[in-house]
Amino acid sequence: MxxxxxxAEEAEGEREPxxxxxxGSGGGRRRTGGRSRGRRVLRWTAIVLAVTVLGTAxxxxxxxxxxxxxxxxxxxxLGDSDVAKPTPNAAGQTPLNILLIGSDARDTExxxxxxxxxxxxxxxxxxxxxxxxxxxxxxxxxxxxSMPRDTLVQIPKCTDPDDGEAYxxxxxxxxxxxxxxxxxxxxxxxxxxxLTGIHIxxxxxxxxxxxxxxxxxxGGVPVCVDANVHSRDGQGHGSGLKLEEGTHxxxxxxxxxxxxxxxxxEDGSDLARAKAQQMYMTSMVRELRENATxxxxxKLRRLAEQxxxxxxxxxxxxxxxxxxxxxxxxxxxxxxxxxxxxxxxxYVGSQVEPTEDAEQLFRLVREDISLDGKDGKRKTEDxxxxxxxxxxxEIAVQVQNGTSDPVLGAASGRATxxxxxxxxxxxxxxxxDQSAVLTEKTTVVRYPSADLEGDAQAVAKSLGIPLGSVKxxxxxxxxxxxxxADWREATDYEAPKKDDTTPExxxxxxxxxxxxxxxxxxxxTW
Numbered sequence: 001m002x003x004x005x006x007x008a009e010e011a012e013g014e015r016e017p018x019x020x021x022x023x024g025s026g027g028g029r030r031r032t033g034g035r036s037r038g039r040r041v042l043r044w045t046a047i048v049l050a051v052t053v054l055g056t057a058x059x060x061x062x063x064x065x066x067x068x069x070x071x072x073x074x075x076x077x078l079g080d081s082d083v084a085k086p087t088p089n090a091a092g093q094t095p096l097n098i099l100l101i102g103s104d105a106r107d108t109e110x111x112x113x114x115x116x117x118x119x120x121x122x123x124x125x126x127x128x129x130x131x132x133x134x135x136x137x138x139x140x141x142x143x144x145x146s147m148p149r150d151t152l153v154q155i156p157k158c159t160d161p162d163d164g165e166a167y168x169x170x171x172x173x174x175x176x177x178x179x180x181x182x183x184x185x186x187x188x189x190x191x192x193x194x195l196t197g198i199h200i201x202x203x204x205x206x207x208x209x210x211x212x213x214x215x216x217x218x219g220g221v222p223v224c225v226d227a228n229v230h231s232r233d234g235q236g237h238g239s240g241l242k243l244e245e246g247t248h249x250x251x252x253x254x255x256x257x258x259x260x261x262x263x264x265x266e267d268g269s270d271l272a273r274a275k276a277q278q279m280y281m282t283s284m285v286r287e288l289r290e291n292a293t294x295x296x297x298x299k300l301r302r303l304a305e306q307x308x309x310x311x312x313x314x315x316x317x318x319x320x321x322x323x324x325x326x327x328x329x330x331x332x333x334x335x336x337x338x339x340x341x342x343x344x345x346x347y348v349g350s351q352v353e354p355t356e357d358a359e360q361l362f363r364l365v366r367e368d369i370s371l372d373g374k375d376g377k378r379k380t381e382d383x384x385x386x387x388x389x390x391x392x393x394e395i396a397v398q399v400q401n402g403t404s405d406p407v408l409g410a411a412s413g414r415a416t417x418x419x420x421x422x423x424x425x426x427x428x429x430x431x432x433d434q435s436a437v438l439t440e441k442t443t444v445v446r447y448p449s450a451d452l453e454g455d456a457q458a459v460a461k462s463l464g465i466p467l468g469s470v471k472x473x474x475x476x477x478x479x480x481x482x483x484x485a486d487w488r489e490a491t492d493y494e495a496p497k498k499d500d501t502t503p504e505x506x507x508x509x510x511x512x513x514x515x516x517x518x519x520x521x522x523x524x525t526w
Contacts (some may be wrong), residue, residue: 162183
């Protein structure tokens, strides 16, 4: 680190006593720069912001103190619980997971002008863009998982650190973008951890104005459409984006239009918009890497100032030095080893829900398995819980029949049979639930909270169920074993062969693909 930056960092440390809360990595003061109820957050994919800070290194941390003051801070996790950090690999390395959040906040005059929709002015923001960036432990590859904003999830209880207001857990499933309203981005973090079982280390957020200023600062981002497109219909719906067929560099308000476009791309759904956002992000990362030298001091200063003003982060990323360190980690990955995906989903009315393939994708991330299939063969070991199990006779277990199949139907009596097997193993509190027959592809043991993880693993071990099939879930109130379609007969359980391939339904996009084009809906061409 340049000497001036080092001295500034040390002086900053002397002035700012630290105190941690809510799992904020490294602690930190409560946020600076103020925070309205409609806080300013990311409207696009913010991985590029961390990479952008690479520019500040070459100029000796220009205006170091000023840049630090630009960065807004917020708490990392507003939920009541956390997910355990992954176990380090043999070299002592651990993965890094960063949640990239976006909102439709219209809390300033500039954001209102850019965002439109006057009826949303001053309203609590929604997390309309959500992406999880996973950097592998050995820093050889990067995976990004997008979650559509209309995904139905269970939002956990969250507490606003500003005023202490507690937001109760959602009554059933609701759209994931509503999590941001429940105290801030830390509730979106808590929601992701609850759904995926992935420990999240940091978040990064930017607002409408940040998108425009950042696109201008880097000189434009190349994007491609396979036909002329104008995102506007007769009723006034659409972002207003107007492009000719081919590849064009976009910046400013046009960049924001691209990131907001739904009408005109593919089937007009939020899934198409997420795909366009992924293309934009990978293109911007390539631009930043190819122009990483940034020899112009004025361009460097502009880039550094725009990046820091656009950011809201957790306390673990609240200085230029921390962001620079993060950008160095991200820079180690070749774009060819960056894989963009969308959470596999299916429609439920006009919303979507995660499918079985989504859990497969989450598991690969949890176990630090690359999504591009280039890890080579390696054995992964399931983590044994630190929570000690109670004596078998004291563990209450509900057993459910999940063998229902559209072709074969349900295997009769499976819950009763397996409950009997558990009783023979000493789990005399096992009870068969006869109220419903479910559909579960593979046998799974679920538990609702960390204090029951050890009990759930003990149940699994007694029947030969791998620990990888023990899942935390708010959908159950106690240890629950669901006998899946892979265990239809009254024999000892044989775990299916582990599949470490990325599901096709995740629609993987390689970060080095500079020929990808968005398909234009013929109804929106000109």
